[in-house]
Amino acid sequence: xxxxxxxxxxxxxxxxxxxxxxxxxxxxxxxxxxxxxxxxxxxxxxxxxxxxxxxxxxxxxxxxxxxxxxxxxxxxxxxxxxxxxxxxxxxxxxxxxxxxxxxxxxxxxxxxxxxxxxxxxxxxxxxxxxxxxxxxxxxxxxxxxxxxxxxxxxxxxxxxxxxxxxxxxxx
Amino acid sequence: xxxxxxxxxxxxxxxxxxxxxxxxxxxxxxxxxxxxxxxxxxxxxxxxxxxxxxxxxxxxxxxxxxxxxxxxxxxxxxxxxxxxxxxxxxxxxxxxxxxxxxxxxxxxxxxxxxxxxxxxxxxxxxxxxxxxxxxxxxxxxxxxxxxxxxxxxxxxxxxxxxxxxxxxxxxxxxxxxxxxxxxxxxxxxxxxxxxxxxxxxxxxxxxxxxxxxxxxxxxxxxxxxxxxxxxxxxxxxxxxxxxxxxxxxxxxxxxxxxxxxxxxxxxxxxxxxxxxxxxxxxxxx
Numbered sequence: 001x002x003x004x005x006x007x008x009x010x011x012x013x014x015x016x017x018x019x020x021x022x023x024x025x026x027x028x029x030x031x032x033x034x035x036x037x038x039x040x041x042x043x044x045x046x047x048x049x050x051x052x053x054x055x056x057x058x059x060x061x062x063x064x065x066x067x068x069x070x071x072x073x074x075x076x077x078x079x080x081x082x083x084x085x086x087x088x089x090x091x092x093x094x095x096x097x098x099x100x101x102x103x104x105x106x107x108x109x110x111x112x113x114x115x116x117x118x119x120x121x122x123x124x125x126x127x128x129x130x131x132x133x134x135x136x137x138x139x140x141x142x143x144x145x146x147x148x149x150x151x152x153x154x155x156x157x158x159x160x161x162x163x164x165x166x167x168x169x170x171x
Numbered sequence: 172x173x174x175x176x177x178x179x180x181x182x183x184x185x186x187x188x189x190x191x192x193x194x195x196x197x198x199x200x201x202x203x204x205x206x207x208x209x210x211x212x213x214x215x216x217x218x219x220x221x222x223x224x225x226x227x228x229x230x231x232x233x234x235x236x237x238x239x240x241x242x243x244x245x246x247x248x249x250x251x252x253x254x255x256x257x258x259x260x261x262x263x264x265x266x267x268x269x270x271x272x273x274x275x276x277x278x279x280x281x282x283x284x285x286x287x288x289x290x291x292x293x294x295x296x297x298x299x300x301x302x303x304x305x306x307x308x309x310x311x312x313x314x315x316x317x318x319x320x321x322x323x324x325x326x327x328x329x330x331x332x333x334x335x336x337x338x339x340x341x342x343x344x345x346x347x348x349x350x351x352x353x354x355x356x357x358x359x360x361x362x363x364x365x366x367x368x369x370x371x372x373x374x375x376x377x378x379x380x381x382x383x384x385x386x387x388x389x390x391x392x393x394x395x396x397x398x399x400x401x402x403x404x405x406x407x408x409x410x411x412x413x414x415x416x417x418x419x420x421x422x423x424x425x426x427x428x429x430x431x432x433x434x435x436x437x438x439x440x441x442x443x444x445x446x447x448x449x450x451x452x453x454x455x456x
Binding site: 032075 | 184185187195197199221222225291295297333361362425
């Protein structure tokens with residue numbers, strides 16, 4: 001129980017730092033704007049009560065907003081992703097939260113966890129960019145930006161994951 | 172009765188979702204407006220001082236590049252200073268220079284500042300500077316870098332100020348063509364951070380690629396004649412009366428480290444007149 005939470009908090013701190021210091025300065029013709037911080041919310045255990053989970057999303061989004069000067073967009077998207085997560089997870093995984101509360105590579109395997117994170121990040125980016133632009137007119141631009149940014153975000157997380165968890169074991 | 176409780180229990184997460192989302196959208200609408208972004212008050216003091224420490228490290232690494240651009244700017248200013256003083260001296264005697272110094276009222280005040288945090292990836296970007304109320308920074312002052320305008324001060328705390336960058340969907344800069352003096356509005360609509368759009372230029376004014384665009388001084392935020400960028404692409408649209416012009420900006424916002432905060436002392440007066448005009452227009456309607 002304890003090591004699970006220290007692990008999650010460690011991931012939370014790292015993704016926040018990566019977001020604030022690295023990902024925020026990526027802007028290639030405005031098409032890449034990766035948000036890696038929702039990974040923390042996506043990896044939280046599934047047996048947290050929905051309302052409490054959304055509150056965590058709210059406050060985590062607020063912290064990110066303060067550091068990234070995004071004024072509310074982080075909160076809105078984080079709350080959205082915490083609300084939508086059970087439905088997103090049901091798409092690819094059929095075990096109930098009571099059966100398996102933890103989401104981790106050790107239990108579900110690398111493929112499934114990364115697929116789940118990718119779907120979560122796509123939903124997050126889609127919502128974020130829609131709210132940020134505030135109009136439906138440029139739907140193709142938003143879709144392209146969503147796809148590119150979420151791919152880059154998952155790649156960033158994969159790099160972090162390999163550096164921290166995979167490499168030391170191979171020694 | 173039992174049914175109502177069950178329904179409520181089922182709907183509870185959704186209700187929480189709606190509540191939290193409304194708070195989020197309230198924050199979005201309140202703080203992303205051009206004149207009402209007054210967020211950095213307390214919460215951001217922590218973030219700003221944290222970011223400042225990090226900026227110290229990165230600016231140390233970037234020192235050679237920054238030094239070079241500062242030296243260049245110094246050289247340009249010195250050149251201008253010599254030219255002006257020579258011109259004055261040739262026009263009149265030495266004593267005239269002294270007289271001029273006394274009689275020209277100071278209309279602008281310049282405060283140098285260092286960038287503490289800067290966003291470029293969003294549609295609404297903000298820059299935070301390590302100068303605040305105690306350095307005499309006020310709301311509506313403008314910020315320029317050595318390569319062009321940066322933005323307008325929208326919020327001031329004791330030690331920091333928040334600038335709405337020109338790379339912000341809601342910001343616009345009044346600009347003109349350096350040679351013909353035709354005025355237009357410079358706006359940024361997302362995408363590439365090195366180009367912006369020049370709007371409200373009628374079709375009959377043809378601009379060539381490479382023409383210099385500078386600030387017009389009409390908005391009374393930025394001083395007149397600061398180079399902003401060059402025309403990159405000029406095209407006409409049959410649907411509207413205005414041309415589509417793409418401007419390549421001189422400033423590279425991803426490398427922004429130092430800015431000058433400029434206060435136009437006469438701005439208050441200009442603003443007062445503008446306000447009366449608005450009032451008269453309203454009364455007429």
